[in-house]
Amino acid sequence: MTTEIRGSDFARLARKITEAGLLDRRLVYYAVRGSLVGIAFFGGWALFVWVGDSWWQMGVAVLLALVFTQIGFLAHDLGHRQVFRTRKPSEIAGRLIGNLGVGLGWAWWTDKHNRHHANPNHEDHDPDVSPAVIVWSTEQVERSSGLPRFIAKYQAYWFFPLLTLEAWHLHIASFKALTKPGMRNRAMELTLLLAHCAWYLGLIFTILPVGKALLFLVIHQGVFGIYLGCTFAPNHKGMPILTSDDKLDFLRKQVLTSRNVHGGWFTDIATGQLNYQIEHHLFPNMPAVNLRHAQPIVERYCAEIGVDYLTTGLVESYGQALRHLHEVGAPLRNPHAEAPVHP
Incomplete structure (x- = not known):
């Protein structure tokens, strides 16, 4: 996928987007949505x-x-400064609804997510494609061992069941991140996470007997994880995986590794408008409500400069992602299987 670097292509697109006013803040929209x-x-x-x-x-x-999950989408937008231009109000609101509201470490997740944005689907730099349990490329399969290697053989079948554990994973990772050096505002982050645990678990176990409370936790956190995973999975899974050999300019790096999902207003609301993933990756600080207006501008521009622009339906996006995961595990099922072909 190595290509000539052409930084000016993005600069021309950015001028079109700026002139259309699509980077302007939408405080009324976020006030209504937040309310x-x-x-x-x-x-x-x-x-x-x-x-x-x-x-x-x-x-x-x-x-x-x-x-x-909808609160998680708002925390995501705050992390990208889509709501406020400055850091302070973004951090205050992000920590309140992220740490205190849903129990996810806002600072840790924002840092991780921004590293993903800087190098989407890059084997060495994108934390979202690190082979923790799922493996994303045949090269990762070759290097895998233990649980990832066991899962990888039929990981397409494991994918949705594993999503039931995603929320638990994020809660634990939020606390683990606080033990790492360099974490800013560690005491505040910890205090808000512990406060979340106190009100959340306290309320559940006060109202419900232990058996029903435990089942409530399993269902609530399981559906939370599935919803989050089903929202983020269509965005990049099954798209090309980059390595250090791929020399792409910013525009191509973002567009070629991302997938848009069409489906109308219901899909927009259900996915927090992250179904416009290409536009979001090109302009991460663009208010979510403006992404659908940017979409035709970006698609036309990509056609003009000859850059592939992928958009598909929601169900087909899952099909593409699952087929990729199944093909990646093929060497474990059949040592002579060919490497997966990317869309």
Whole structure:
């Protein structure tokens, strides 16, 4: 995938986007969106208290998992400074809804996510394609051992079941990150995470007996993880994996490793508008509501300069990702299998 570096291509696109006013802040939009999510959050927990000791709480667990994910989308936007231009209000709001609200370390996740943005799908630099459990390339399969190697053989079948553990993984990683040197505002991050655990677990185990409380936790965190994973998986999984041999300019690095998902207003809301992944990666500080307006501009421009631009439906995006994962594991099922072909 090595290509000549042409930085001016992005500069011309950026001028078009700027002239269209698509990088301007949308404070009213975020005020309305934040208010609706806040109402859903507090309303959901009020419903939890009202329902009380009942098996209907398992449905409330699903509802609150959907709300938690929407809060996660807002924390994501704050991390990219899509809401506020300056760092201070972004950090305050991000920590309140991330650490305190849903129990995810906002500073740690934002740093990790920004490293992903800098080098999407890069084997050496993107933390999202590090072979922790799932492996993303045949080269990673060759180097794998232990659990990743065991999973990799049929990892396409393991993918969705493993997503039920994703929220738990993020909670644990949030605490583990606080032990690493260089973490800013460690005491504040820890205090807010512990406060989340206190109100969240305290409320659940106060209202529900132990058995129902544990089942509520499993369902709530499981659906939370699946929803998060199903939102982020279509964006890059199954797209080309880059190595140190690939010399791409910024525009091509972002576009060629990303996939858009079409589907109308419902898909936009359900995915936090991250279905416009190409535009988001090119302009990460663009307010989410503007991404759909940027999409036709970016697609036309990519066609003009001859850069492949992939958009597909939601179901097909999962199919592409799962086929890639299955093909990556082929050498373990058949030592003579060919390397996967990227879309």
